[in-house]
Amino acid sequence: MVDQKPQQSGIPNFNKLEQNILKFWDENKIFEKSLDKTRDKEPYIFYDGPPFATGLPHYGHILGSTVKDVFGRYQTMKGRYVRRRWGWDCHGLPIENIVEQHLKISGKKQIEEIGIDRFNKVCRDNVLNFANEWGKTVRRMGRWVEFENSYKTMDTSYMESVWWGIKQIWEKGLIYEDRKVLLYCSRCETPISNFEVAMDNSYRDITEESVYVKFKLLPRQRIVNDLTNDKTYALAWTTTPWTLPGNTSLNVGADINYILVEQNGERYILAKDRLNVLEGEYETIAEFPGRSLAGLQYEPLYPFFAEYLKTNPEVSPEQLSHLHRVYLADFVTTTDGTGIVHNAAMYGEEDYQLAREKDLPRVDMLDHKGQYLDYAPENLKGVFFKDADKIVLKELRDKGLVYRTENYLHSYPHCYRCGTPLFYNALPAWFVNIQKIKPKLLGLNENINWYPEYLKRGRFAKSMEQAPDWNISRNRYWATALPFWKCAEASCRHTTCVGSVSELMERSVNFQEVYPAADVRSNSFNIESIDLHKPYIDQVKLKCEKCGGEMTRVNEVVDCWVESASMPFAELHYPFENRELFQQRFPADFVAEYIAQTRAWFYVMHVVSTILFDKQPFNNVVTTGTILAEDGSKMSKSKGNFPDPWLVMEKYGVDALRFYLMSSPVMNADDVDFSEKSVQEVNRKVSLILYNVWSFYRMYQKAASDAKYEDLKLDHVLDKWIVSLLIKTQREVTKQMDNYNTVRASRAIAEFITELSTWYVRRSRERMKRDDEAAKQSLLVLGFAISETAKMLAPFMPFLADYIYKDVTGNESVHLSDWTDLSAPAVDTAILEDMALVKEVVELGLSLRKEKNLKVRQPLAGLQVKFIGKKGELDPEILKIVAEELNVYQVSQADELPKGENWAVKDSLRVKIALDTLLTDELKAEGLARDLERLVQDLRKKSGLTVGELVDLYYNTADEKVEDALLGRFDRKKTFVNQISKSLEVEADFETQGVVDGKAVWVGLVKI
């Protein structure tokens, strides 16, 4: 037995109850015990995606933590060994940005001024600043996870495994270095990967001025039957005016029809489908397909760029001759713009591709901070690209080269860390070749069970089909170093990949110089003593295996998504350690994250696992939606548009919050507006109801009892019914949990709790209060139902479930119990069906009473019932329930219902009923007695008399019928009345002047 005493009155304090359970778990090491209990059992492999440690946990994390905990607990109860180890994502921009602010510096130049060693040390020292806060939340959430023994992506062992992984990919020929157009953050001075941008926060709707620009064609060029004159322009449209100075070509579609028009003495060319771009009257001169425009030459908008290219030694005369011409391109459409596309080689993916195909010069116009380089004219030199839009527009307007402008609303990508607008930039970077492995990625996806299922062929497959090659390099500091070394000899430039610390030691010419403290020959050599981060790793030189020259590490670091993708093996320092353990633990049985991870962690992990192990990384994946604020907007700290999770937990209990999340559509990957009211509702409709059922039970059953199904004697129809319903529910919950459907599972439990309370306990109350053998049997049934409910509820509401289970059964913890397998006993479907019919009868009966204005207290003589499509007689015991519920003396089943003015009838699809509404004097007198009992009960309650406290009742009334009812029919037992006498003189302790059925009566109670 536990010493916690049930609280028998008032509303329980769930927060306090949960705190006590937390203490109990800690002190008795219940989590550890649950692991010990299953250690030799079949493992259920779970991978925990590492969160960044740089922010505080929010509802999204609470949701993720809950899903992970629910299945961890469920599978443990099912007898599986579920290792749960926390991990931290330590590297990358999030912490670097924080440290920059912390050190009051910004940008790479200042980082390098203070020294990369110092910068990285501050990153290391601060990255786990919030770990304590996380620990507190995780504990309070009731999440069981090895938090202290967490893995960290900044550990040398972890980084070494990442190196090993990269080397495997390199040796398979799937990594290459290239210049590619990538989204680039000019503040962080690094490319941002496509799936980082795809994650939330990155796109913002902004309105900008887009422009229809006039590119002046050189005169006397032939277009079919016409010649260009000195006022013939190609109209092109752009939303990024700042790219116009770097224009290299114009592109048209070969099969698109173009029109030459004349307006106000000028001639314009644009697609026929886009004529609505023109303002005012115009005259059509000619129509021709796009291919007739190929090769036409035009004047550059900005001569400075062309002039500069002429002086650039890397640009050949050949390339110069290709500049500023019209080219055919497949990507041109007429859905917007003019059907003529302005092309700036360095600042668009398609632009760069085309420039490469047509051998156009590919030269930067901006520096790495997104500012115009020195060769730009004075008004642009050093200007940030976004600020140049206005300057460019003004200048072109002055030159008469703007046809018109219009405001354009589009969603523009911003840096997910610092909020700077990104731009497409052709950058040198390292890539994993996704194109080559796509069929395999898609093939292995077939082995994954997705929940919800549509994500498998939907979002996940689609993101793979459309995936560009994965840029795995970043131009930053605090990260795993990219393990490539290049030969410094210009004639050689051999590249090699290092896959381990020992390989680094063997191949380097100066390892001991860089790491003097690392005693590599010692037996107790610990690789954690080697810091593989910049700047140290950059000092390590290798000897070139090709030419004997010196090799230097490339400058880039690894995209931290490579690290989280490597988590299945890197957390175990595989293959350097734990080889066997890794074999057992790959792939995972289960991962769970929110939907944006479909294109991020789930995707990168799938890529790495596919290449390295030719296997999918997980077999089952649960994807949740996003939790939004109550009004449907994004939860935002600065807006304060959501309740503090800590307050919600204190008010309603973590259990209620967990159950609310698990039963909400957010578990079907839909976005959900957080609703505090719904948490409160769970608290009232699930937590409190179950608590009250348990309190009732404990009033009559003082001893702990761990009854099994086999111990039950099911004599009473209600007992039979509730056990059948329990078995059915238990099977449903098991089935849904095995399908990873927490919504259906939790709702089935909630429905059962409602039935248990509002039907079973309510109808059994009187029966259980009796001190006889039948009451004992029924209490055994109720105890069984409560402890089994606690088991089903344990994954969802681990606190209340444990509190109740411990108390009812006397066992140590529900989380050390086995998930009940009730697959053997047969569900009595007939009784479930009959009870459902009975409830329908009661519902119809109650609504008839309401219609006829007959309160339930007023007894009635009879009810006749006809069941449609049901053969045979209903159990008389069940019909008795109807009689009690509807307060009628007799209920009978009939083939033909009686007719007549006394009989009120009502029907549903399955049931017809006829209620005898005739009020005889006898019935009226009974009704009066019930009204008087109610009057007395209300007075008792108001007066604070406790149940069972005896009183003498005095009355005074002028009405004979009232007097008769009090003296003849009044139920003294139910109302705890010792004796009843008429008196006016008595000094009552409590009194009331009531009106019953229109008749006045005074009632006084005297305590005895």
Ligand SMILES: [Zn+2]
């Ligand atoms: Zn940035």
Ligand SMILES: [Zn+2]
């Ligand atoms: Zn070499």
